[in-house]
Amino acid sequence: MTGTELQAFLAAFDALPLGAFTGVADGRKYAVVRRNLAAGKAQKLVARELGGSGYISLNLYRLAAGPRLKPCEMPEEKVVRFVLALQLTG
Numbered sequence: 001m002t003g004t005e006l007q008a009f010l011a012a013f014d015a016l017p018l019g020a021f022t023g024v025a026d027g028r029k030y031a032v033v034r035r036n037l038a039a040g041k042a043q044k045l046v047a048r049e050l051g052g053s054g055y056i057s058l059n060l061y062r063l064a065a066g067p068r069l070k071p072c073e074m075p076e077e078k079v080v081r082f083v084l085a086l087q088l089t090g
Contacts, residue, residue, distance in 0.1 A: 001069075001076065001080065006067065008084065009069070009080050009083055010067060012083050012086070013060065013083050016034050016083075016086065016088075017034065017088070018034050018036060019033065019035075020033045021034075021088060022089045023047075023088050023089055024087050024089055025047075025085040025086045026085055028049050029049070029050045029051070029089065030048060030049050030056070030086070031047070032045065032046070032047040032086070033047075040062065041061065041062050042061050042062070043059070043061075044057075044059050044060075045058050045060075045083070047086075056079055056082045057072035057074070058071045058079040059071075059072065
């Protein structure tokens with residue numbers, strides 16, 4: 001991921017609310033939970049598609065050396081694309 005892509009991802013991720021919410025990505029509705037861990041130095045996002053089998057899970061670590069994205073058993077590109085596409089719903 002380039003520096004520009006990382007900055008776009010972080011901006012989109014940080015704009016998401018903490019806690020549980022619903023959103024739409026790529027025409028699919030998801031139940032999403034975003035949590036801060038370790039006083040905000042680690043963050044977790046889990047999204048489950050409502051009425052489908054879609055699933056997204058990632059950890060984001062805010063280290064002194066820079067942010068580190070660690071998707072859970074899926075390609076980094078998939079979680080980045082999801083976060084960039086995710087739009088909150090009512």
